Amino acid sequence: MMTPEDIEALFTRADGSYVFARWGRPIAPIVFGVEDRTLSTVKGAFEAVMALSGHKMAETDPELGSNTMVFFLRDWDELAAVPDLDRLVEGLAPLLERLKSIEANQYRVFRFDEAGAIKACFIFIRMDDELSQLPAETLALSQVVQSVLLWSDLAFTKRSALGQLDDGRVVLRPEIAGLIRAAFDPVMPSFADDPSHALRLHARLSTQAPSQ
Structure with missing residues (x-):
């Protein structure tokens, strides 16, 4: 599972500001x-x-x-x-x-x-x-994932949001999928600019069933 610091980094922009929106x-x-x-x-x-x-x-x-x-x-x-x-x-x-x-x-x-x-x-x-x-499926999934939340401008510069299965299929990385689910939890805000929001996202991740 991602740490709170990992989550915070995904929404911390190059200028150091934390901005989240869904x-x-x-x-x-x-x-x-x-x-x-x-x-x-x-x-x-x-x-x-x-x-x-x-x-x-x-x-x-x-x-x-x-x-x-x-x-x-x-x-x-x-x-x-x-x-x-x-x-x-x-x-x-x-x-x-x-x-x-x-x-x-x-x-x-x-x-x-x-x-x-x-x-x-x-x-x-x-x-x-x-x-x-790139296969059309890979390009499409990547673009949709990057538009579903307001990620940091640095979020996926070092590692893609997608991963590859043994059979060659490209899928959303499980930790990113879990984070998107947590971000859209009804109890979470639609906008946040305080890094403590990353702690709340981490808490929601912790409550997700292992099979999800």
Whole structure:
């Protein structure tokens, strides 16, 4: 099991601040730029993670229509041509210039409600040579896991949230799966900025059945 320090590190940002947020409303995803087969894979990943977390999915969000937009693209400039995206993502133009300058292949933008809970997420995936080598299932699961909570910007830089079974299948690491379940426990807050929150997450992990 992860220690409280391990959990705290997953939500401690590069500037040293502790920030945690989970979704405060059902997730209503929409996916752009993929074939139907990949679309089914991405939606399947959302369904699997929602089933794990106990959180809900919805066909539409009453305020935003879709509150989780996943864009697959080959070049960052493609996003500049998406109608009204600059109204949904503040500072889109300078963001795209920065992503191009560092040759990034993925980026996530979160929006939050008045209580600090996640209310929208925009997931941008540029299919460079590295990401194109990944199976669709692996890429989809990785992106969904990274958007279901507000993780630290350093959370998975040294070790992926995913692991590989003996038969070659890629799955969510058990400790990360347990942490997501704990984070969505109804008794836990939707937002926290005090490191003591990691102790509460650890306590919820301790109460989970070994078989989970």
